[in-house]
Amino acid sequence: MLTQNLGYPRIGGQRQLKKASEQFWAGKIEATELQSVAQQIREENWQTQLNAGIDLIPCNDFSFYDQTLDISLLLGVIPERYEAVLAQTNNELEVYFAMARGYQKNGLDITAMEMTKWLDTNYHYIVPEFKANQQFRISNENIFNEYTKAKQIVGKKAKPVLLGPISYLLLGKEKEAGFERVDLIEKLVPVYVEIISRLAGLGAEWIQLDEPTLALDLSKKEKEAFEYAYRSIAAQVTGVKILVATYFEALLDNTSLAVNLPVQALHIDLVRAADQLNEVLTLIPEQLILSVGVVDGRNVWKNDYEKSLEQINKAIDKLGADRVIIAPSCSLLHSPIDLDLETAIDPEIKNWMAFAKQKLSEVNELKQITQGNNALLTTNKAAIASRRLSQKVHKQVVKERVAAITAADSQRASAFPVRQQIQRKRFNLPAFPTTTIGSFPQTDEIRQLRARFKKGDLTVEAYEKAIEQATIDAIRWQEEIDLDVLVHGEFERNDMVEYFGEQLDGFLFTKNGWVQSYGSRCVKPPVIYGDVSRPADMTVRWSTFAAAQTDRPMKGMLTGPVTILQWSFVRDDQPREVTTNQIAFAIHDEVLALEKAGIGIIQIDEAAIREGLPLRKAKRPHYLDWAVSAFRITASGVQDKTQIHTHMCYSEFNDIIEHIAAMDADVITIETSRSQMELLQAFAHFEYPNEIGPGVYDIHSPRVPTTEEMTSLLTRAADLLPAQNLWVNPDCGLKTRKWPETKAALENMVASAKQARVQI
Ligand code: GLN
Ligand code: ZN
Numbered sequence: 001m002l003t004q005n006l007g008y009p010r011i012g013g014q015r016q017l018k019k020a021s022e023q024f025w026a027g028k029i030e031a032t033e034l035q036s037v038a039q040q041i042r043e044e045n046w047q048t049q050l051n052a053g054i055d056l057i058p059c060n061d062f063s064f065y066d067q068t069l070d071i072s073l074l075l076g077v078i079p080e081r082y083e084a085v086l087a088q089t090n091n092e093l094e095v096y097f098a099m100a101r102g103y104q105k106n107g108l109d110i111t112a113m114e115m116t117k118w119l120d121t122n123y124h125y126i127v128p129e130f131k132a133n134q135q136f137r138i139s140n141e142n143i144f145n146e147y148t149k150a151k152q153i154v155g156k157k158a159k160p161v162l163l164g165p166i167s168y169l170l171l172g173k174e175k176e177a178g179f180e181r182v183d184l185i186e187k188l189v190p191v192y193v194e195i196i197s198r199l200a201g202l203g204a205e206w207i208q209l210d211e212p213t214l215a216l217d218l219s220k221k222e223k224e225a226f227e228y229a230y231r232s233i234a235a236q237v238t239g240v241k242i243l244v245a246t247y248f249e250a251l252l253d254n255t256s257l258a259v260n261l262p263v264q265a266l267h268i269d270l271v272r273a274a275d276q277l278n279e280v281l282t283l284i285p286e287q288l289i290l291s292v293g294v295v296d297g298r299n300v301w302k303n304d305y306e307k308s309l310e311q312i313n314k315a316i317d318k319l320g321a322d323r324v325i326i327a328p329s330c331s332l333l334h335s336p337i338d339l340d341l342e343t344a345i346d347p348e349i350k351n352w353m354a355f356a357k358q359k360l361s362e363v364n365e366l367k368q369i370t371q372g373n374n375a376l377l378t379t380n381k382a383a384i385a386s387r388r389l390s391q392k393v394h395k396q397v398v399k400e401r402v403a404a405i406t407a408a409d410s411q412r413a414s415a416f417p418v419r420q421q422i423q424r425k426r427f428n429l430p431a432f433p434t435t436t437i438g439s440f441p442q443t444d445e446i447r448q449l450r451a452r453f454k455k456g457d458l459t460v461e462a463y464e465k466a467i468e469q470a471t472i473d474a475i476r477w478q479e480e481i482d483l484d485v486l487v488h489g490e491f492e493r494n495d496m497v498e499y500f501g502e503q504l505d506g507f508l509f510t511k512n513g514w515v516q517s518y519g520s521r522c523v524k525p526p527v528i529y530g531d532v533s534r535p536a537d538m539t540v541r542w543s544t545f546a547a548a549q550t551d552r553p554m555k556g557m558l559t560g561p562v563t564i565l566q567w568s569f570v571r572d573d574q575p576r577e578v579t580t581n582q583i584a585f586a587i588h589d590e591v592l593a594l595e596k597a598g599i600g601i602i603q604i605d606e607a608a609i610r611e612g613l614p615l616r617k618a619k620r621p622h623y624l625d626w627a628v629s630a631f632r633i634t635a636s637g638v639q640d641k642t643q644i645h646t647h648m649c650y651s652e653f654n655d656i657i658e659h660i661a662a663m664d665a666d667v668i669t670i671e672t673s674r675s676q677m678e679l680l681q682a683f684a685h686f687e688y689p690n691e692i693g694p695g696v697y698d699i700h701s702p703r704v705p706t707t708e709e710m711t712s713l714l715t716r717a718a719d720l721l722p723a724q725n726l727w728v729n730p731d732c733g734l735k736t737r738k739w740p741e742t743k744a745a746l747e748n749m750v751a752s753a754k755q756a757r758v759q760i
Contacts, residue, residue, distance in 0.1 A: 001321040001370065003363045004056035004291060005049055006208065006245055006267065007161060007331025009356050010063060011516050012041045013338055018520040021064065025101075031093050038062065042146070046153045052360035053367075056159040056206055059150035060143045061331065064093070065100040065519045068171065069113075069126035071163050072099070075191055076139035079129050079175070081110050092140060100126055100519060114173070115518060119212055119248050120615050121298070121334055122525075122567070124518035128172030132179040136191040143195065147202055160199050164209035164244065165192050165229050170222065171213065185225045192229075193236045200240035208243045208267075210331075214258050215249035215269070217617055223257050234262035243267060247293060247330035249615045250276040259284045267291035270311050271298075271329035277311055281318045290315055293329035295354075295362050300336065300513070300527055300569045302354045302387075303362045305369060305380040312370060326366050332356040336513035336524075344511060349529055352387040355513070388573070390530075395505075398531035402581045410632035412640070412664065416690050419640045419666060426600065426641050427485075427553055432714065432753040432760075434728045435485035435693065437647050437669060438557045438603065439493070439735035440474050441742055446491050467492050468545065475549045481747050485553045485601060488546030490735065496559045496605060497567045501526035503538045504586055507568070527569045528579060534586035537593050544597045555645065556594040556602040558587055561630045566608035576612075577626040584633040595638050603645035604634050606663075610650050624659040631663045643667065649732040653682040661688055669693035671731040673705075677716045684720035692721060695731030696752065697745055702737065704744040710752035711759070718760045728753040 011017045020037040023029045042062050049057045063070050072078065073096055085098040088106060097103075102112035114127040143160060150158035163171075165188050169181045196207055214226065233242065241264035250273030251258045258266055259280060270277055270293050277292070284290060292315050294308035315324045339355040354362060365376045387393060412419065446467075453463040474489040493499040501507040507526045514522040539556060547554040561583035570579055587604065594602050609631070614623050635644040646665040653660055653670070660668070672679045672694040680694050696713045697705040710728075717726055728749060734742050 002055040002325045003367050004325050004327045005054050005058055007058050007061035007333050008045045009333055009337050011522055015514055017041060021520045046150055049360055050154050053364035054360055057154045057157045058161045059158050060146050060160045066126045069100055071168055072128045073140055075136045077128055084108055122517055129175045130172050130181045131176055134184050136188050147199055156205055159206040159208055160204055161208045164211040166226050167211045167213040182222055182225050185229055189229050189232045193233055196237045204240055206241045206243055208245055210245045212247055214246045214254050215251055216615055218254060230261040248272055255279050256283055265289035265291055269293045269329040271296040289323045291325035291327045293327050295328040295359050297328040297330040297332050298334045299572055300353050301572050302352050302383055304384050305377055308366055326363050328359055336515055341512045342510050351383050393530040395531040398533050398582055401585055410629050410636050412636050414640045422640045423643045429484050432726055432728050432756045433484040434750050434753045436487050436729055437733045438487050438490050439733035440489035441737050441739050442735045471546055472549055481750050485555055486550060487555050488542055492542050497564050500559050504532050505535055506530035506532035525568050528571055532582040532586055534589050538590050540593050540597050543594055543599050553601050556599040558604045560604045560606035561587055562612055562627045563606050563608040566612050580630045584630040587634040588637055591634055592637055595642050601643045605647045606631055607649050628659050628662045657682045657686045667691040669729050671695045673698045673731050677713055680717055680720045691725045693727030693729040697730050699730050699732045699734055702741045704741050707748045707751045710749055711755045714756045723760050
């Protein structure tokens with residue numbers, strides 16, 4: 001029996017790659033220095049995996065920015081607009097980063113390629129752009145060089161990894177009309193054949209082709225493309241074994257297709273989709289080797305060996321040990337790197353956890369147990385039992401409250417039209433009321449304040465005094481430019497999830513648990529390990545302080561339960577829905593506390609509600625039901641006169657508009673400016689009944705929009721929706737912006753609302 005790994009984090013244990021890349025972009029180090037940092041990380045990773053006893057060790061899983069972008073370069077799929085960069089720099093690495101990040105130098109101004117979430121993860125990839133006459137050819141030597149290097153260190157165990165041809169096409173986009181990207185497969189396959197053959201020639205025994213789209217809903221044509229591609233590859237390459245890797249979902253209706261592809265091995269994710277094992281074992285043909293992904297590549301918990309062994313043994317019974325490979329569920333790219341570096345986590349809880357490096361050992365230990373090493377099983381059982389029974393995890397009152405949820409918990413006292421009348425009387429706002437989404441610029445000064453306070457270099461008094469001053473300044477300024485509904489600016493917050501996680505029970509924070517989000521950007525998600533409760537008020541202090549500085553309405557600012565869940569590592573010992581409801585009650589209590597403290601308008605941000613959408617369509621209604629209900633729990637219980645806002649900063653509401661409406665927020669603010677209000681059409685079509693603030697300018701750019709431009713967007717919005725329901729606000733929070741552009745943009749925005757009041 002073999003063990004394997006599908007991919008390893010490449011940012012480096014100390015985020016060396018992030019630091020080196022950013023220095024390179026800033027022109028502070030040369031490409032050769034960046035290359036040598038990269039080489040060191042790769043070698044360390046191979047060595048780590050070798051030491052952990054892994055039999056098939058991935059290579060070509062490294063990337064300077066994104067592995068999908070790497071393949072685009074490997075295949076020569078480079079949009080024409082970057083040719084100028086090559087002409088100017090004659091350097092492929094410059095072209096590569098230009099594609100990822102845009103290029104503004106020496107008179108050139110070229111936009112970056114589109115970036116989007118990798119399936120249902122928080123990792124973002126660069127979307128390949130295809131043209132009707134797209135050509136493919138091997139355009140660089142990276143994969144071959146990396147294989148050769150890996151072979152020097154781990155020998156025959158080196159296994160090149162590559163996104164498979166169908167997923168590469170399906171995860172890309174057509175950039176012109178008149179063709180379907182899947183039709184490019186006939187041109188693409190020969191290049192894959194060439195790549196695989198060359199790797200085989202260099203000595204590769206195994207090649208891993210990732211085909212995560214095999215676990216998605218596929219059309220008939222797409223299924224046929226899978227058969228065609230792999231039949232062609234099988235017919236043309238010899239002397240190398242191919243492993244097709246699927247993950248994040250079950251194969252379901254694609255099971256028969258997947259197990260019958262003419263390849264040597266298939267990997268399935270048994271963490272996300274444990275139930276698929278039976279069907280796969282029923283349909284699996286003679287000879288196909290099955291890689292069982294039993295160690296969770298996307299979470300931080302220690303593997304429950306007993307559970308995994310049950311699956312492994314089931315596979316062994318049917319196939320024999322030499323047709324089974326033990327593996328993590330997916331690439332470990334989505335895990336933090338090394339739990340050993342965490343010195344501050346409560347040792348009892350740390351004993352329940354595993355990061356990427358520890359997961360490698362788990363894979364190896366599982367193999368050893370199947371060969372009779374029972375001591376390893378005993379130790380693991382003790383850790384699992386300790387977590388199952390710990391009082392740190394289980395809080396009876398929290399469980400009882402969630403278990404007792406009834407429909408009344410997610411019901412406001414009156415329907416929206418009634419609330420709207422009451423709120424209009426109470427706040428007496430003008431037409432097209434103006435507001436912002438919450439945060440104001442987090443200047444270096446503000447960040448330093450927080451850093452010094454955390455380090456202990458600043459007393460609580462001095463820190464709070466400084467934050468108070470920043471808040472007062474922001475309020476005075478909002479009054480001066482005549483905004484209608486004010487915000488306090490969120491200067492006391494580092495991050496919209498971390499701020500709440502730090503104050504809720506059941507959360508812990510790591511020192512070094514970084515995971516790549518995109519390019520050099522890494523995130524350090526909180527870990528939800530136990531039942532969630534709220535020991536004390538979280539935002540009342542700052543909201544009431546701010547409200548006391550002004551006569552205008554001051555919005556209270558909270559993060560919603562689904563967003564907190566989505567941006568954290570979550571418990572795997574209860575359904576996500578239960579954890580979400582626990583968070584929902586904690587936020588509900590905070591909403592009531594704010595209301596009691598006199599805050600009349602409360603915004604509950606649900607930035608990530610769409611992100612949680614399951615990959616398979618059949619599963620979406622159930623998710624949307626509980627996600628919407630969790631939001632409603634947070635917003636219910638307040639009086640009719642309290643106005644609940646929500647905010648979402650993503651596009652594409654079409655397929656979920658009825659669920660957005662079901663959230664029943666009194667006011668929703670959304671991102672729309674980049675689409676020229678196109679996104680509002682979903683709301684118009686649905687005849688969205690509640691109030692809505694379509695963002696009138698893009699906060700992702702320092703550009704200051706003109707008053708006319710924003711008025712014209714408002715005019716368009718008023719064509720689509722009743723003008724009396726429209727608010728005026730930017731697309732999202734302003735924390736990443738600088739003050740000068742923020743001030744100029746918001747002054748223009750207020751002017752534009754005033755224009756709209758007379759013109760529309
Ligand atoms: N209130 C948050 C802010 O303004 C919302 C951020 C977001 O939607 N991502 O920063
Ligand atoms: Zn936003």
